[in-house]
Amino acid sequence: MAGVTLDKTPQLLFFLAVVAHPGTEDAKVHNLVLTQEEDSYDKRLAELDLQARAIEGGEMHIVIAGDHSAAYAAALQGGTSEELLDQWLGQIGA
Structure with a gap:
Protein backbone atom coordinates (compact mmCIF):
# COMPACT_ATOMS: atom_id res chain seq x y z
CA MET A 1 0.00 0.00 0.00
CA ALA A 2 1.42 3.37 -1.01
CA GLY A 3 1.74 6.09 1.60
CA VAL A 4 -0.47 9.13 1.51
CA THR A 5 1.29 12.41 0.89
CA LEU A 6 0.23 16.01 1.05
CA ASP A 7 3.02 17.08 -1.29
CA LYS A 8 1.75 19.24 -4.11
CA THR A 9 3.37 20.36 -7.28
CA PRO A 10 4.44 23.96 -6.67
CA GLN A 11 2.05 26.36 -8.35
CA LEU A 12 3.41 29.18 -10.45
CA LEU A 13 1.89 32.63 -10.08
CA PHE A 14 1.35 35.41 -12.63
CA PHE A 15 2.69 38.85 -11.70
CA LEU A 16 2.90 42.17 -13.52
CA ALA A 17 5.89 44.37 -12.73
CA VAL A 18 6.89 47.95 -13.41
CA VAL A 19 10.68 48.15 -13.47
CA ALA A 20 13.08 50.96 -14.29
CA HIS A 21 16.27 49.97 -16.12
CA PRO A 22 15.75 46.17 -15.89
CA GLY A 23 18.78 43.98 -16.30
CA THR A 24 21.22 46.67 -15.17
CA GLU A 25 22.82 47.57 -11.85
CA ASP A 26 20.41 50.53 -11.71
CA ALA A 27 17.32 48.30 -11.93
CA LYS A 28 14.52 49.20 -9.54
CA VAL A 29 11.14 47.51 -9.12
CA HIS A 30 8.49 50.20 -8.72
CA ASN A 31 5.48 47.91 -8.58
CA LEU A 32 4.97 44.14 -8.44
CA VAL A 33 1.39 42.93 -8.51
CA LEU A 34 0.02 39.41 -8.27
CA THR A 35 -2.81 39.09 -10.78
CA GLN A 36 -5.47 36.63 -9.74
CA GLU A 37 -8.78 38.04 -10.86
CA GLU A 38 -9.49 38.07 -14.56
CA ASP A 39 -12.14 40.76 -14.11
CA SER A 40 -9.62 43.35 -12.94
CA TYR A 41 -6.73 42.32 -15.23
CA ASP A 42 -7.38 44.84 -18.01
CA LYS A 43 -7.81 47.71 -15.54
CA ARG A 44 -4.63 46.75 -13.66
CA LEU A 45 -2.72 46.39 -16.95
CA ALA A 46 -3.76 49.89 -18.01
CA HIS A 61 6.93 43.02 -17.62
CA ILE A 62 5.13 39.75 -17.11
CA VAL A 63 6.72 37.68 -14.38
CA ILE A 64 5.92 34.04 -13.67
CA ALA A 65 7.27 32.80 -10.35
CA LEU A 76 14.86 43.13 -11.75
CA GLN A 77 16.17 41.14 -14.70
CA GLY A 78 13.32 42.22 -16.98
CA GLY A 79 10.70 39.52 -16.78
CA THR A 80 10.40 35.80 -16.97
CA SER A 81 11.82 33.01 -19.04
CA GLU A 82 9.90 31.37 -21.87
CA GLU A 83 10.27 28.08 -20.00
CA LEU A 84 8.44 29.38 -16.92
CA LEU A 85 5.78 30.97 -19.10
Missing part, protein backbone atom coordinates in the same frame (compact mmCIF):
# COMPACT_ATOMS: atom_id res chain seq x y z
CA GLU A 47 -2.77 51.37 -14.62
CA LEU A 48 0.66 49.75 -14.67
CA ASP A 49 1.23 50.79 -18.27
CA LEU A 50 0.60 54.41 -17.29
CA GLN A 51 2.95 54.05 -14.33
CA ALA A 52 5.70 52.57 -16.51
CA ARG A 53 5.37 55.44 -18.97
CA ALA A 54 5.71 57.99 -16.16
CA ILE A 55 8.99 56.54 -14.86
CA GLU A 56 12.26 57.28 -16.62
CA GLY A 57 13.47 53.99 -18.06
CA GLY A 58 10.26 52.33 -16.88
CA GLU A 59 8.99 49.14 -18.47
CA MET A 60 6.17 46.76 -17.70
CA GLY A 66 6.52 30.56 -7.41
CA ASP A 67 6.45 33.37 -4.86
CA HIS A 68 6.83 37.12 -4.40
CA SER A 69 10.58 37.00 -3.70
CA ALA A 70 11.31 35.02 -6.87
CA ALA A 71 9.06 37.38 -8.84
CA TYR A 72 10.94 40.41 -7.51
CA ALA A 73 14.29 38.91 -8.54
CA ALA A 74 12.97 38.07 -12.02
CA ALA A 75 11.46 41.54 -12.39
CA ASP A 86 5.24 27.63 -20.86
CA GLN A 87 5.01 25.85 -17.49
CA TRP A 88 2.46 28.39 -16.24
CA LEU A 89 0.39 28.01 -19.42
CA GLY A 90 0.42 24.24 -18.93
CA GLN A 91 -0.60 24.70 -15.31
CA ILE A 92 -3.68 26.72 -16.27
CA GLY A 93 -4.54 24.36 -19.09
CA ALA A 94 -3.92 26.78 -21.93
Whole structure:
Protein backbone atom coordinates (compact mmCIF):
# COMPACT_ATOMS: atom_id res chain seq x y z
CA MET A 1 0.00 0.00 0.00
CA ALA A 2 1.42 3.37 -1.01
CA GLY A 3 1.74 6.09 1.60
CA VAL A 4 -0.47 9.13 1.51
CA THR A 5 1.29 12.41 0.89
CA LEU A 6 0.23 16.01 1.05
CA ASP A 7 3.02 17.08 -1.29
CA LYS A 8 1.75 19.24 -4.11
CA THR A 9 3.37 20.36 -7.28
CA PRO A 10 4.44 23.96 -6.67
CA GLN A 11 2.05 26.36 -8.35
CA LEU A 12 3.41 29.18 -10.45
CA LEU A 13 1.89 32.63 -10.08
CA PHE A 14 1.35 35.41 -12.63
CA PHE A 15 2.69 38.85 -11.70
CA LEU A 16 2.90 42.17 -13.52
CA ALA A 17 5.89 44.37 -12.73
CA VAL A 18 6.89 47.95 -13.41
CA VAL A 19 10.68 48.15 -13.47
CA ALA A 20 13.08 50.96 -14.29
CA HIS A 21 16.27 49.97 -16.12
CA PRO A 22 15.75 46.17 -15.89
CA GLY A 23 18.78 43.98 -16.30
CA THR A 24 21.22 46.67 -15.17
CA GLU A 25 22.82 47.57 -11.85
CA ASP A 26 20.41 50.53 -11.71
CA ALA A 27 17.32 48.30 -11.93
CA LYS A 28 14.52 49.20 -9.54
CA VAL A 29 11.14 47.51 -9.12
CA HIS A 30 8.49 50.20 -8.72
CA ASN A 31 5.48 47.91 -8.58
CA LEU A 32 4.97 44.14 -8.44
CA VAL A 33 1.39 42.93 -8.51
CA LEU A 34 0.02 39.41 -8.27
CA THR A 35 -2.81 39.09 -10.78
CA GLN A 36 -5.47 36.63 -9.74
CA GLU A 37 -8.78 38.04 -10.86
CA GLU A 38 -9.49 38.07 -14.56
CA ASP A 39 -12.14 40.76 -14.11
CA SER A 40 -9.62 43.35 -12.94
CA TYR A 41 -6.73 42.32 -15.23
CA ASP A 42 -7.38 44.84 -18.01
CA LYS A 43 -7.81 47.71 -15.54
CA ARG A 44 -4.63 46.75 -13.66
CA LEU A 45 -2.72 46.39 -16.95
CA ALA A 46 -3.76 49.89 -18.01
CA GLU A 47 -2.77 51.37 -14.62
CA LEU A 48 0.66 49.75 -14.67
CA ASP A 49 1.23 50.79 -18.27
CA LEU A 50 0.60 54.41 -17.29
CA GLN A 51 2.95 54.05 -14.33
CA ALA A 52 5.70 52.57 -16.51
CA ARG A 53 5.37 55.44 -18.97
CA ALA A 54 5.71 57.99 -16.16
CA ILE A 55 8.99 56.54 -14.86
CA GLU A 56 12.26 57.28 -16.62
CA GLY A 57 13.47 53.99 -18.06
CA GLY A 58 10.26 52.33 -16.88
CA GLU A 59 8.99 49.14 -18.47
CA MET A 60 6.17 46.76 -17.70
CA HIS A 61 6.93 43.02 -17.62
CA ILE A 62 5.13 39.75 -17.11
CA VAL A 63 6.72 37.68 -14.38
CA ILE A 64 5.92 34.04 -13.67
CA ALA A 65 7.27 32.80 -10.35
CA GLY A 66 6.52 30.56 -7.41
CA ASP A 67 6.45 33.37 -4.86
CA HIS A 68 6.83 37.12 -4.40
CA SER A 69 10.58 37.00 -3.70
CA ALA A 70 11.31 35.02 -6.87
CA ALA A 71 9.06 37.38 -8.84
CA TYR A 72 10.94 40.41 -7.51
CA ALA A 73 14.29 38.91 -8.54
CA ALA A 74 12.97 38.07 -12.02
CA ALA A 75 11.46 41.54 -12.39
CA LEU A 76 14.86 43.13 -11.75
CA GLN A 77 16.17 41.14 -14.70
CA GLY A 78 13.32 42.22 -16.98
CA GLY A 79 10.70 39.52 -16.78
CA THR A 80 10.40 35.80 -16.97
CA SER A 81 11.82 33.01 -19.04
CA GLU A 82 9.90 31.37 -21.87
CA GLU A 83 10.27 28.08 -20.00
CA LEU A 84 8.44 29.38 -16.92
CA LEU A 85 5.78 30.97 -19.10
CA ASP A 86 5.24 27.63 -20.86
CA GLN A 87 5.01 25.85 -17.49
CA TRP A 88 2.46 28.39 -16.24
CA LEU A 89 0.39 28.01 -19.42
CA GLY A 90 0.42 24.24 -18.93
CA GLN A 91 -0.60 24.70 -15.31
CA ILE A 92 -3.68 26.72 -16.27
CA GLY A 93 -4.54 24.36 -19.09
CA ALA A 94 -3.92 26.78 -21.93
